Amino acid sequence: MAPPTVEYEQVVKKDGADGSRVVFSEDDSAKKSGDFKTVELEMVKYDPTLNFDLQEYIENPYDVDSTYELYKARSYCRKGSNLASPNLCQEIGRHSLPSEFESLTSAADQGHVKAQLEFSNFIPPNYEDLSQEEIDSLRNTRIEYLESAWAxxxxxxxxxxxxxxxxxxxxxxxxxxSYFYAKTAEIVYSSLNGAVPSSYVNENTKMVNHLEAVLYPYQREPVLREVYSQNNKNCCILFSS
Incomplete structure (x- = not known):
C-alpha cells in the first residue's frame, strides 16, 4: 500500500481558543473553485463509555458503529469490567454474535478509524496458540489498518x-x-500550531533527530523529495479534536 498523500499549506484561519479546528488554504478562490484536496486530521479519543444496544445490533448487524460497540461490549465482558453490566454480558452470551476479534476486524475492515487504531494494540485471547503464519497475517493487517486510518x-x-x-x-x-512518516508528522505538527499533544511532538522530534544522524544524505534526500512532493499550494486541511 502506497503512503497516503497529504496536502498542506499555511494556516489562514483558526477557530476556537484551544486551536481545536484549523483551516489551511492558500486563498479562498482556490477553495471556491474546488481546486484542492481536503483532508480532516483528527485526534481520535478513545471513549470507554459503552453505547451498545443489543436489539439494535440484532436488527442491523451490518452497522459499523454498532459492530464496534459490540467489540467493546465483548471486551468488557471478557475482562469483567463494570463498564458492561452482568445482564448485558449474559444476554450477549445467549446469542450467536461475532466474537470480540471478529467484531473488531469487521468494524476496521469497514473503515472505522477507532477500530483500526484499537486493532493496533489488540492481542487476541488465543495469541499463544496462533501459528507463525497467522501472527504474520495479524502484523500485516495492523499496518494496513494504520495506513488506512492515516489516509x-x-x-x-x-x-x-x-x-x-x-x-x-x-x-x-x-x-x-520511519523517516518518511516522521518527517511528514514534523511538518503537519508544525503547521497545526500547538494543537497536537506535546508528547507526540517530543517523541517525533527525537525520532527525526536520531534518523537524521544515522541516515546518510543520499538516503534521506529521496525520502524528503517524496514528503515535500505532497505539497499543494491550493489545499485545505482540517484538524478537529
Whole structure:
C-alpha cells in the first residue's frame, strides 16, 4: 500500500481558543473553485463509555458503529469490567454474535478509524496458540489498518506508523519508512500550531533527530523529495479534536 498523500499549506484561519479546528488554504478562490484536496486530521479519543444496544445490533448487524460497540461490549465482558453490566454480558452470551476479534476486524475492515487504531494494540485471547503464519497475517493487517486510518486523517495512525518502523514493532525495522512518516508528522505538527499533544511532538522530534544522524544524505534526500512532493499550494486541511 502506497503512503497516503497529504496536502498542506499555511494556516489562514483558526477557530476556537484551544486551536481545536484549523483551516489551511492558500486563498479562498482556490477553495471556491474546488481546486484542492481536503483532508480532516483528527485526534481520535478513545471513549470507554459503552453505547451498545443489543436489539439494535440484532436488527442491523451490518452497522459499523454498532459492530464496534459490540467489540467493546465483548471486551468488557471478557475482562469483567463494570463498564458492561452482568445482564448485558449474559444476554450477549445467549446469542450467536461475532466474537470480540471478529467484531473488531469487521468494524476496521469497514473503515472505522477507532477500530483500526484499537486493532493496533489488540492481542487476541488465543495469541499463544496462533501459528507463525497467522501472527504474520495479524502484523500485516495492523499496518494496513494504520495506513488506512492515516489516509482518513488520523494523527495517531501517523505517529504509530513512524514509531512502528522506527522501533520495529511487529515488523522489520525500516528507518527509511520511519523517516518518511516522521518527517511528514514534523511538518503537519508544525503547521497545526500547538494543537497536537506535546508528547507526540517530543517523541517525533527525537525520532527525526536520531534518523537524521544515522541516515546518510543520499538516503534521506529521496525520502524528503517524496514528503515535500505532497505539497499543494491550493489545499485545505482540517484538524478537529
Amino acid at each position: 482518513s486523517g488520523s494523527l495517531e495512525a501517523l505517529h504509530e506508523l513512524s514509531a512502528t518502523y522506527f522501533y520495529g514493532l511487529g515488523v522489520e525495522q525500516d528507518l527509511l519508512k
